[in-house]
Amino acid sequence: MFEKAAKIKREYEKLTAELSDPQIISNNELFQKKARQHSEYSEIVEIYDAYTTLDHAIKDADHMMRTEQEKELVDMAKAEIEDLTPKLEKKREELRIILTPSDPNDKKNAIVEIRAGTGGDEAGIFAGDLYRMYVKYAENHGFSIETVTSSPTELGGFKEIIFFVNGKGAYGKLRYESGAHRVQRVPDTETSGRVHTSAATVYVLPEQEEKEFNLNMAEIRIDVCRASGAGGQHVNRTESAVRAHHIPTGIEVYCQDGRSQIKNKEKALSILSARVKAKTEGDEKAITDSERRSQIGSGDRSEKIRTYNYPQNRVTDHRIGLTSYNLEGVMQGDIDQFIEKLSEENTKKLMEKSI
Structure with a gap:
């Protein structure tokens, strides 16, 4: 699932660049086609980016919790993990649903x-x-x-x-x-x-x-x-x-x-x-x-x-x-x-x- 989302993000970034290309802009039919594709990918990329941001934050907090000596910092990292984990799971589910082929x-x-x-x-x-x-x-x-x-x-x-x-x-x-x-x-x-x-x-x-x-x-x-x-x-x-x-x-x-x-x-x-x-x-x-x-x-x-x-x-x-x-x-x-x-x-x- 995450490989598929990452692939879509790469394609989205490529389309973003292409939509600024004068040659593509001058070809209205091609431009509209790429714009539609870009729009379809935008929500997936938004959810995927939110997921990866949360994932990185949790990993950083986990690293802090395992390496810091000060109890106050350890407690802070633990609280952050407890706060962010449900949000991560919510984004994971949103990503799963949006990537599922629809009928x-x-x-x-x-x-x-x-x-x-x-x-x-x-x-x-x-x-x-x-x-x-x-x-x-x-x-x-x-x-x-x-x-x-x-x-x-x-x-x-x-x-x-x-x-x-x-x-x-x-x-x-x-x-x-x-x-x-x-x-x-x-x-x-x-x-x-x-x-x-x-x-x-x-x-x-x-x-x-x-x-x-x-x-x-x-x-x-x-x-x-x-x-x-x-x-x-x-x-x-x-x-x-x-x-x-x-x-x-x-x-x-x-x-x-x-x-x-x-x-x-x-x-x-x-x-x-x-x-x-x-x-x-x-x-x-x-x-x-x-x-x-x-x-x-x-x-x-x-x-x-x-x-x-x-x-x-x-x-x-x-x-x-x-x-x-x-x-x-x-x-x-x-x-x-x-x-x-x-x-x-x-x-x-x-x-x-x-x-």
């Missing part, structure tokens, strides 16, 4: 798909519980929810629900939720009091903006139809629902919850683009460094990532071995402890690969 997708909105798995009616109820958990999480973080399509069950759950979580950084926060979520509890419909195990899968993708669509529209079939389910007269009387079918891969997206055909088509194509991108990269074994590199878990929907055990009031994330005994709080959207730890572990692994 541009992390700043995007998130597409979240929840589907009931094994467990019959209880799996559908659990899928609904997960949806409400993410709604609460979104509210707590200033994100908004926009439902694309849903298949409700008679017991208040969902066979499937797809929705956008809109807000800067939503995908970066929720990306670690992809996988199989398992619940262990006594269902309301269970008369003998037996604990049942059910599951639901969660799939999280970064929203694709229209300019990023990697779709050949000649390979897309768009069908429009009347939406079904709740929504009043508008839903039943207009052909606002859109089904987008990607012929080469067979991937299909149905969107009905928007109030207009145009809006539903826009959302359907965004989801379709994200799914096609993920499938293509997965098939090529190249779900890239930005998507999967050294992630904690692969994000595969079949990977069991978390268990919600109601009798024990316990939620365990199996990827990092983290357990919370506040199940009610978790189901009310308090999942930051898992997300932060997963993000921290992922950052460490990314850092190890980058140095």
